[in-house]
Amino acid sequence: MIDMLAAAAVVLFGLYLLGLGLTVFLRRAVVARFLLAHGRSASAHYLELTLRLVIGGAFVLRAPSMLFAEVFTVFGWVLLVTTAGLFTVPWQWHRRFAQRSVPQALRYLTLLGIASLALGSFVLFAAAHGGT
Template sequence: MPTPPPWLELPALLVVVGVGLYLLGLGLAALLAPRLASRFLLGFTSSARAHYAELFTRVLVGGSLMAAAPRLAASGVWAVFGGVLVATSLVMLCLPWRWHQRFAQRSVPAALRHAAWVGVGALAAGAGLLGALAVGAEAQGLSAG
């Protein structure tokens, strides 16, 4: 896997940390306040502007995962996941945003009927991502300790 240019590495790692924290927060919200989590997730399809902001964020996150992957444990997994995020976002960009809205209006409430599983999954993903970053930094001798 190619190493990103040095100027891109720190911003990508900061985005990865933000995503890990976001997933932890989403997991807690799904477990402790599922209605709030549902409103939050449905907000991404409330308008065309929100839809395109979500797509931009997904491309940013996916690209950051791919750029930061060499610094993460299980780098191939994170690079592929980042690539999938970018690819699916580009496909969604070609579709009418109302399709995304209709899909979310059906799938988010259905998924949050199992809010405990969504919460545990988001917590596991956030912890896994932050753990991969910590293990990768330790393996490369980059930890502060």
Template sequence: MTELLAKTIVCATSVFLIGLALGAFVLPERIASFLNSFASSARVHFTEMLLRLTVGLSFVAISEEMTFSRFFELFGWVLIITSAILIVLPWQLHKRFADLVVPPLTKRVWLFGLLSLPLGLAIAASMLIA
């Protein structure tokens, strides 16, 4: 049951990244608004961290069954560790960082598409090929 849940979460992550990429090309203003909302409040911050932890744990749990298993295991651990750090730091630090870094990137939201699409497709392919 736990394995099925982890696989479902990883598949949903793939779909999310592909959708984010397509949205970046088709609805860039909407995707920019979505990205700019990250860390906008304590509630959003902790929701984001919970989602990141869940996704990271899911990647670690099923990475052995995926093609490029070491890469996806490392990816999962990066999500887990960075989320854990952000959870213990005051959420306002995350907000300050997001306010500094995200707006310049959302001016070129198509870059998110160029990064999200290959990652989403690689996750999907890795699950299908394994």
């Protein structure tokens, strides 16, 4: 059961990246508002961290069944460890960081869209074609 939930989380993450990438090219303003909303409140901060824990754990559990298992194992652990660190940071720091860094990152929105499409495709391909 846990394995199925982890597989679903990995696939949903891949679809999220594809959706984000497509939205960059179809509705740039929507993506800009979405990214600017990160860290706006304590609830948004903790929701983001919870999702990072779920996705990181899902990758750690599913990586052995995916192509490029080592890559996805490391990715999952990086998400888990950095999220644990972020839980020790007050959400207001996250808000200040987002207020400074997101507007700068928005200058590279096209690159973000391309990277999201590529990474989403990579995740879905690796999940669908399992390792040996």
